[in-house]
Amino acid sequence: MKNISRRSLLIFAVGLAVFPWVAKMVPGLGDYPEVLIYAGVYSLITLGLSVLVGFAGQISLGHAAFFGIGAYASAVGTATYNLDPWLCLLLGGLVSMLVAFGVGVPSLKLKGHYLAMATLAFGIIVFIIFNEEVTITGGPDGLNRIPGLSLFGFEFNTTLRFYYLIWSVVLLAFWFCANLVESRIGRAFRAVHASEVAAMAMGINISSHKVQAFVLSAALASLAGSLYVHYINFINPSTCNLFFSVKLIIMIIMGGAQSLWGAVVGAVIVTFLSNEWLHAFQEWEVLIYGAVLLLVIIFLPDGLASLPSKVAAWRRRGPAGGAS
Amino acid sequence: MSEPILEITGLSKRFGGLLALAEVNFSVPAGVVKSLIGPNGAGKTTLFNLITGIFPPTTGEVSFQGKAITGRAPHQIARLGISRTFQTVEVFGEMSALENVMVGQHCRSQGSLLGSGLRLPSVRRTERRVTKLAMELLEFVGLADRAGQPASSLPLGEQKTLEIARALATEPGLICLDEPAGGLNEQETRQLSQLIRAILDRGVTVLLVEHDMSLVMSISDEIVVLQYGQKIAEGTPSQIKQDPQVIAAYLGEDADDA
Numbered sequence: 001m002k003n004i005s006r007r008s009l010l011i012f013a014v015g016l017a018v019f020p021w022v023a024k025m026v027p028g029l030g031d032y033p034e035v036l037i038y039a040g041v042y043s044l045i046t047l048g049l050s051v052l053v054g055f056a057g058q059i060s061l062g063h064a065a066f067f068g069i070g071a072y073a074s075a076v077g078t079a080t081y082n083l084d085p086w087l088c089l090l091l092g093g094l095v096s097m098l099v100a101f102g103v104g105v106p107s108l109k110l111k112g113h114y115l116a117m118a119t120l121a122f123g124i125i126v127f128i129i130f131n132e133e134v135t136i137t138g139g140p141d142g143l144n145r146i147p148g149l150s151l152f153g154f155e156f157n158t159t160l161r162f163y164y165l166i167w168s169v170v171l172l173a174f175w176f177c178a179n180l181v182e183s184r185i186g187r188a189f190r191a192v193h194a195s196e197v198a199a200m201a202m203g204i205n206i207s208s209h210k211v212q213a214f215v216l217s218a219a220l221a222s223l224a225g226s227l228y229v230h231y232i233n234f235i236n237p238s239t240c241n242l243f244f245s246v247k248l249i250i251m252i253i254m255g256g257a258q259s260l261w262g263a264v265v266g267a268v269i270v271t272f273l274s275n276e277w278l279h280a281f282q283e284w285e286v287l288i289y290g291a292v293l294l295l296v297i298i299f300l301p302d303g304l305a306s307l308p309s310k311v312a313a314w315r316r317r318g319p320a321g322g323a324s
Numbered sequence: 325m326s327e328p329i330l331e332i333t334g335l336s337k338r339f340g341g342l343l344a345l346a347e348v349n350f351s352v353p354a355g356v357v358k359s360l361i362g363p364n365g366a367g368k369t370t371l372f373n374l375i376t377g378i379f380p381p382t383t384g385e386v387s388f389q390g391k392a393i394t395g396r397a398p399h400q401i402a403r404l405g406i407s408r409t410f411q412t413v414e415v416f417g418e419m420s421a422l423e424n425v426m427v428g429q430h431c432r433s434q435g436s437l438l439g440s441g442l443r444l445p446s447v448r449r450t451e452r453r454v455t456k457l458a459m460e461l462l463e464f465v466g467l468a469d470r471a472g473q474p475a476s477s478l479p480l481g482e483q484k485t486l487e488i489a490r491a492l493a494t495e496p497g498l499i500c501l502d503e504p505a506g507g508l509n510e511q512e513t514r515q516l517s518q519l520i521r522a523i524l525d526r527g528v529t530v531l532l533v534e535h536d537m538s539l540v541m542s543i544s545d546e547i548v549v550l551q552y553g554q555k556i557a558e559g560t561p562s563q564i565k566q567d568p569q570v571i572a573a574y575l576g577e578d579a580d581d582a
Contacts, residue, residue: 176441176442177441179440179441179442179443180437180440180441183435183440183441183443183447183451184426184429184430184433184435184440184447184450184451184454185435185436185437185440186440187419187423187426187427187430188427188430190416190418190419190423191416191419191427191430194415194416194417194418194419195414195415195416197378197398197410197414198410198414198415198416198487198490199416199427200377200378200397200398200399200402201376201398201402201407201408201410201491202399202402202407202427202428202430202431202490202491202493202494203399203402203403203428203430203431203432203494204399204427204430204431205397205399206399212437216437258418
C-alpha cells in the first residue's frame with residue numbers, strides 16, 4: 001500500500017464509524033445508514049471487479065451470478081438445511097471460486113466483446129438455473145425466512161450492527177486489494193492489461209493471472225451475496241439478474257475502474273441515486289440516472305474518484321484556464 | 325568460439341500462403357553480439373517471435389543452452405533465460421518506470437495472490453529486494469531519475485532503454501533486441517552501443533535485429549543476413565561487407581547467381 005495511503009484509509013474508517021451517529025442527529029439522513037448497508041454489499045463486489053476490470057483489464061458481465069451463488073448457498077444452507085451461516089458463507093465462496101475457475105479458464109482466452117458475451121451468457125445461464133430449480137431455490141418466488149448472522153452470541157440483528165459488520169468486511173477487502181495491486185501479482189495484472197505480449201515476454205503466465213483475478217472477484221461477489229441474504233432474510237432470482245451485472249459495471253465506471261476508491265465511490269453513488277435521491281423524479285428516474293452516467297463519462301472519464309486530482313489541476317492552472 | 329547458447333535448426337514459419345521463414349540454420353555462441361540483418365519483411369521479427377515462443381514454428385527446432393525449447397510458452401522461455409525488447413515499444417504505459425522494471429523480476433520472485441493481499445513478511449522482503457534490483461538496473465541504463473514517472477510520459481528513446489532494463493530484470497542468458505536504434509538520434513545511438521557493450525560485460529549474450537548498419541558493423545561479432553525468409557549469408561562484419569549476395573540484396577544489383 002503505497003499509492004493508497006494508510007492515512008486516507010484510516011480517515012475513511014473513522015468517517016464510517018461516526019457516520020450513523022451524525023445521521024441520527026441531522027434531519028433527513030435517518031435512512032442513510034441503511035442505504036449504506038446496500039452500498040457496502042455492492043462495494044465488496046465492485047472492489048473485486050475493479051481488480052478484474054480496471055487492473056487486469058478483463059471485462060465481466062456475469063458477476064451477478066457469483067453474487068447469486070453466494071446468496072443461494074447461504075439461503076439454502078441455512079433456511080433449508082439449518083447449517084451454520086458462516087459455514088455456508090465459506091461453502092458458497094468455495095463453489096463460486098470453483099465455478100469461476102471452470103468458466104474463467106476457457107472464456108478468459110477471449111478478448112473484448114467476446115469475453116463480454118461469454119460472461120453475459122454465463123450470467124444468464126445461472127439466472128435461469130435459479131429460476132427453474134424450484135425444488136432447491138424456490139423458483140421465481142425465491143426463499144425467505146433466512147436467519148440473521150451472529151458471532152460468538154452477538155447477533156447482527158439491527159441496522160446499526162449490520163452496518164458495522166458489512167463496512168468492516170469492506171475495509172478488510174479494501175486493504176487486501178490495495179496490498180494486492182501494489183504487489184508482484186498486482187503488477188502482473190496491470191502488465192497483462194497494458195500489453196499481453198510484453199507481459200508474456202517478462203515471464204508472466206497471462207492466462208493464469210487472468211483466472212486468478214477472475215476467481216478473486218468471484219469470491220468477493222459471493223461473500224457479498226452471502227452477507228446480503230442474512231441482512232434482508234430473503235432472496236429471489238431477479239436480485240441477481242442481468243441488469244444487476246450491468247449495474248455493477250456502471251458503478252465501477254462511474255467511480256473510476258482503475259482505482260479502488262473508485263469502486264467504493266461508484267457503489268455508494270449509484271446506490272444512493274437508485275435507492276434514495278432519484279425517487280422524487282418517479283418515472284424520470286432512469287433518464288436522470290443515464291444523464292449522470294453520461295456526464296461522468298464525458299467530463300470525468302477516469303470516474304468520480306479522479307475528481308479531487310482534477311480539481312487540484314484546475315486550481316493550479318488558475319481561473320483563466322478553469323473551464324477547459 | 326565458445327559453446328553455442330542458442331541453436332536454430334531448419335526453422336520455417338508459414339503464414340497461410342506466405343513462407344515467412346524457410347529452413348533457417350544458425351547458432352549464437354555465448355558471450356557475443358550476433359546481429360540479424362536484412363531488408364524489411366525478410367523474417368527477422370518472425371524469427372524473434374519463434375525464438376521467444378510467441379508462435380510455434382511450422383518446422384524446425386530452437387534450442388537454448390542445449391535444451392529444446394520449441395513449442396514452449398513464452399513465459400516458460402522467459403523463465404529459462406531468453407528475454408527481449410520490441411520493435412514498436414511495448415512498455416506498460418501507466419506504470420512507473422520502476423514498476424516496469426519490477427515486472428521483469430516476476431519470473432525470478434515468489435509471492436501468491438493470497439500472500440500479496442495479506443502483505444506477509446516474506447512478500448514484503450521480496451518487494452524490497454525487487455525494488456532495489458530494479459533501481460540498480462535503472463541506474464545501469466541511465467534512467468534512475470525517471471523511476472517514478474509513468475512509462476508513457478518518457479520520450480521514445482527512453483522508453484526503448486526502459487524496455488532493455490525491463491528485459492535485463494528477468495536475468496536472461498540471452499537478450500533479443502528488436503531494432504533498438506529505430507527512432508533514435510545519433511547521440512542516443514552512441515549511448516545504445518555503449519549500453520550493449522555493458523550488457524555483454526554482465527555476461528548476457530546479445531541477439532540484435534537492426535537497420536542501422538554502422539551500429540551493426542561496429543558492434544557485432546557475427547552477422548546473419550536474411551532475405552525473403554532465407555539465410556543468404558553468415559559471417560564476421562568484414563566478410564558480410566564483401567559478400568556479393570548481400571551487396572545485391574541491399575543495393576539491388578544483379579548478382580550472378582540470383
